[in-house]
Amino acid sequence: MSDLVVSCGVLQDEQEAIMKGKEKCGEEQTLSWADTKKMPITSRVIQETLRVASILSFTFREAVADVEYEGQLHHNLWYLIPKGWKVLPLFRNIHHSPEIFPDPEKFDPSRFEVVPKPNTFMPFGNGTHSCPGNELAKLEIMVLLYHLTTKYRWSMAGTNSGIQYGPFALPQNGLPIRLIRKS
Ligand code: HEM
Numbered sequence: 001m002s003d004l005v006v007s008c009g010v011l012q013d014e015q016e017a018i019m020k021g022k023e024k025c026g027e028e029q030t031l032s033w034a035d036t037k038k039m040p041i042t043s044r045v046i047q048e049t050l051r052v053a054s055i056l057s058f059t060f061r062e063a064v065a066d067v068e069y070e071g072q073l074h075h076n077l078w079y080l081i082p083k084g085w086k087v088l089p090l091f092r093n094i095h096h097s098p099e100i101f102p103d104p105e106k107f108d109p110s111r112f113e114v115v116p117k118p119n120t121f122m123p124f125g126n127g128t129h130s131c132p133g134n135e136l137a138k139l140e141i142m143v144l145l146y147h148l149t150t151k152y153r154w155s156m157a158g159t160n161s162g163i164q165y166g167p168f169a170l171p172q173n174g175l176p177i178r179l180i181r182k183s
């Protein structure tokens with residue numbers, strides 16, 4: 001989130017450019033559905049935020065049959081997940097793996113200029129029970145960012161103190177921000 005505050009400048013540039021374009025064409029200056037499809041930088045910032053600290057970093061499954069699973073660190077090791085066992089896949093581990101996302105602690109939206117490989121980026125889960133609110137959630141974040149960056153100036157009120165997992169990701173100390181409405 002604090003990195004999102006830092007990314008505010010680039011987001012603002014992208015969104016203001018869209019609004020200026022509309023002004024030139026004499027179009028109404030409100031955010032439209034078509035505008036949301038022209039915000040690649042904002043989309044990448046949202047993706048990177050979901051990678052670094054999604055609100056949900058795991059899901060639950062139950063093995064419906066015995067599963068043999070090859071260890072990733074020790075390729076000669078096989079694990080048996082017996083039928084009926086509960087499994088908790090931790091997306092956070094995948095999203096913070098340096099083999100998949102180099103320098104994983106760095107907030108770098110440009111890594112999403114390349115589409116991630118299958119099963120490496122799963123903030124909304126995967127398979128039959130993946131999140132049906134996926135597109136709606138991303139759209140809502142985009143609309144919020146649009147209003148925050150075009151209508152307000154905002155900055156962090158305290159010092160960046162990282163993320164706490166309890167188990168849901170939250171900014172430590174609540175991350176207070178200062179908002180000033182643009183005139
Ligand atoms: C940033 C916001 C959100 C995140 C990160 C998120 C993430 C997730 C994840 C990881 C799962 C579990 C998927 C799995 O087990 O494979 C899930 C399930 C679900 N989500 Fe979301 N979600 C978000 C927003 C929403 C919204 C806005 C809605 C509805 C409007 C929604 C509705 C659901 C439902 C109904 C399920 C259960 C699906 C099932 O079990 O079949 N989510 N979500």
